[in-house]
Amino acid sequence: MQAPAVTVDVVLFKLTERRLQVLFVRRGRPPFEGMWALPGGFVEANEPLEVAARRELEEETGLREVYLEQLHTFGDPGRDPRGWVISIAYLGLARPSSNAARAGDDAMDVAWFPVTALPALAFDHARMVALAQQRLQRRVRDGLLIFYLLPPCFTLSELQTAYETVLGEPLDKRNFRRKALRSGLLCETGELRTGEGRPAKRYTLCPDAETVWLRRLGLG
Amino acid sequence: MQAPAVTVDVVLFKLTERRLQVLFVRRGRPPFEGMWALPGGFVEANEPLEVAARRELEEETGLREVYLEQLHTFGDPGRDPRGWVISIAYLGLARPSSNAARAGDDAMDVAWFPVTALPALAFDHARMVALAQQRLQRRVRDGLLIFYLLPPCFTLSELQTAYETVLGEPLDKRNFRRKALRSGLLCETGELRTGEGRPAKRYTLCPDAETVWLRRLGLG
DNA sequence: ACAAAAGTGTTGAGAGTACACCCATGC
């Protein structure tokens, strides 16, 4: 009974400059040396999978406290030239303030790329990104995932832009605002965002959002 | 770099007697000897994961040609008393005619249990079944998955009963039929199902159903 | 005063829901 090696990989998304961006690291050794790849690596003995994903992400990029959910497990023979390696891929979401992708302990390059302009990727990582984006869109369409891509406080316009960026389609401002406000998920903070143009009210996801959301599904 | 052992497990559902049933095998050796468990086992060297799932399913239960999709990968330390073992769980669907669960080559017991009356299960298989049922409900609610649980030909009442059984709630007959027929997914076969009461028209999922379905999502 | 972004209502179409009776066959 031979056993495969087991790795985890993280497709980490972030919203900046009205672009959906994905995080990559440049590989420092073969195979695919010098190529861009998803942050990830081998699972350690008796390490829970999600813990491994967080550890690798932090080791390679310095990022912590992101949202993570399991995406899919890839196990096709031939997906890794080193031999039999299966990988559990995670979908990750980070806030716009997560610039902090430092060059990791291994002194690797780390960079965000717009999902519309990906570099050539190592292994089957392009497939992983494509699958992750699909899943992200579904989960944003009917879920609370969008809020993991926003700062804790935001204006309705920022929220709308976030949706538009992830879904890749424009939304009607009035319909959007009505729906957002009627959802019961948002609280005014009282603050205003000032700058260009008229000041905008700031909102937060209200504390019982999860509950409200589940209640909604439970009743219709 | 230690590596875990890797297994696959299949949560196979089937509809009979207005019950949603799940397939189990009785374990012939420790750990959990004599207990019921999901069909599954170790992945062979360089074997694609889904292939492994199908192989184990057939070896242990004789069942082939079922629908399979990946569900989740379980890797918590302690989930298997033998040591570090991760398992890729699959959601499977079989038609009602799949009685054929023969005692496998290993002469194991094989049996279907209603999902509402599960036996005590080995490993973390109860969690797997719970997750699979949840996923099945979502995928049936908005997808074509229900048809993998039905024979190729069926009456509208059979279709309705299938939905009701999976979703666990009654549906209005007239609304259901209107929606089913307006969907454009069904073709009359011309056959009638005769027996008790008035004969019923038989329908099939029409050949371009997949296309129709995707077109629908694409437009709204 | 003007540029720039925030904010605001109404109408029409389609989908979902609730609800009760007649029809065709086997026995």
Add this chain to the structure above:
DNA sequence: GCATGGGTGTACTCTCAACACTTTTGT
């Protein structure tokens, strides 16, 4: 003729989509 399951229509509600102008601030 009766038991059994098959088949049918209408009215109400609600959600979604389309659509354009006024308000508040900074410069």
